[in-house]
Amino acid sequence: xxxxxxxxxxxxxxxxxxxxxxxxxxxxxxxxxxxxxxxxxxxxxxxxxxxxxxxxxxxxxxxxxxxxxxxxxxxxxxxxxxxxxxxxxxxxxxxxxxxxxxxxxxxxxxxxxxxxxxxxxxxxxxxxxxxxxxxxxxxxxxxxxxxxxxxxxxxxxxxxxxxxxxxxxxxxxxxxxxxxxxxxxxxxxxxxxxxxxxx
Amino acid sequence: xxxxxxxxxxxxxxxxxxxxxxxxxxxxxxxxxxxxxxxxxxxxxxxxxxxxxxxxxxxxxxxxxxxxxxxxxxxxxxxxxxxxxxxxxxxxxxxxxxxxxxxxxxxxxxxxxxxxxxxxxxxxxxxxxxxxxxxxxxxxxxxxxxxxxxxxxxxxxxxxxxxxxxxxxxxxxxxxxxxxxxxxxx
Numbered sequence: 001x002x003x004x005x006x007x008x009x010x011x012x013x014x015x016x017x018x019x020x021x022x023x024x025x026x027x028x029x030x031x032x033x034x035x036x037x038x039x040x041x042x043x044x045x046x047x048x049x050x051x052x053x054x055x056x057x058x059x060x061x062x063x064x065x066x067x068x069x070x071x072x073x074x075x076x077x078x079x080x081x082x083x084x085x086x087x088x089x090x091x092x093x094x095x096x097x098x099x100x101x102x103x104x105x106x107x108x109x110x111x112x113x114x115x116x117x118x119x120x121x122x123x124x125x126x127x128x129x130x131x132x133x134x135x136x137x138x139x140x141x142x143x144x145x146x147x148x149x150x151x152x153x154x155x156x157x158x159x160x161x162x163x164x165x166x167x168x169x170x171x172x173x174x175x176x177x178x179x180x181x182x183x184x185x186x187x188x189x190x191x192x193x194x195x196x197x198x199x
Numbered sequence: 200x201x202x203x204x205x206x207x208x209x210x211x212x213x214x215x216x217x218x219x220x221x222x223x224x225x226x227x228x229x230x231x232x233x234x235x236x237x238x239x240x241x242x243x244x245x246x247x248x249x250x251x252x253x254x255x256x257x258x259x260x261x262x263x264x265x266x267x268x269x270x271x272x273x274x275x276x277x278x279x280x281x282x283x284x285x286x287x288x289x290x291x292x293x294x295x296x297x298x299x300x301x302x303x304x305x306x307x308x309x310x311x312x313x314x315x316x317x318x319x320x321x322x323x324x325x326x327x328x329x330x331x332x333x334x335x336x337x338x339x340x341x342x343x344x345x346x347x348x349x350x351x352x353x354x355x356x357x358x359x360x361x362x363x364x365x366x367x368x369x370x371x372x373x374x375x376x377x378x379x380x381x382x383x384x385x
Contacts, residue, residue: 101329102343104321125321150299151319153345 010113010170014158016106018099024145024156025095027138031183032147038087045080049073111157113173118155127151137178140185144174202308203363205354209301211293216336217349218289222282223378224332231278238274241266305350307363314348325370333364334378
């Protein structure tokens, strides 16, 4: 028999910051667009570098020079290094720019999570997002983020300030609603200890 | 000033016009000029290469032909292709139901804009808008990068359109852009 408490809406009062938004955007991007991860892109560049380097003996044999192969190898390797270090900086900056462009996101708000939808209310707006319209949900240590709604690109619910029981109920509700579209992003991912999703 | 209130249901054509307007905002006149200029430069290079091939020696006729094709594409076809692609995607999104609830009410007041639909109710002061844009078919109201609400102009008469445009120009100042208007004349 379903527990009545499981049916009750969960209300969370929050004020989003730029850091929250950047963390949520990075976490969602990690699972929503896996081919755009810096590890994937860097690996692709390194593969190109390896393939180009493998053509050096053949170039020397047939053309007497290997400058084209060497140039492609160098450029591909530099691209891999650039992607690895520069992509997280660029993504963080873009998320910050996105957040700063919309003062409505920074207003204190109440997010009420129902079984089939979430309602975000602030002094200026009231937004209803249904789970069926959201493509992916990612939970980190500090928040739960879902993308991409019809009214706003990211739905973010902060777990800060919630009791353990409330946080567990919230997590269970999202897990049940999103099922296979739900991902848990822990801070222990390789290469990043803050759980910001740049792997 | 009396508020301008419009009630409408977003049609397929409205949605396509809205996406086209968003594209025009992303591709302002200087950008379009630059594309055409690059096309003209490539055509010029191609002509020089082909002429040099005939007059002196033959460097690579295929290179001249390739530059000519790229130049012709950039000069004549790139912008219409991008616009046609945007319209096609907008039509597909509308048919797939990705445009959101069609019925909307928008009220342009003295100090704020009120927007009502099934899933979105808001009263937003003008200073909180990121930008606004007007072309021949729609008004676009941006609450942030990538967050856009559109109001088709067919829902207003001539006087209402002028009042809304004047109100947006007065309240948003440089954040309000109109199609064809140069930035430095505003």
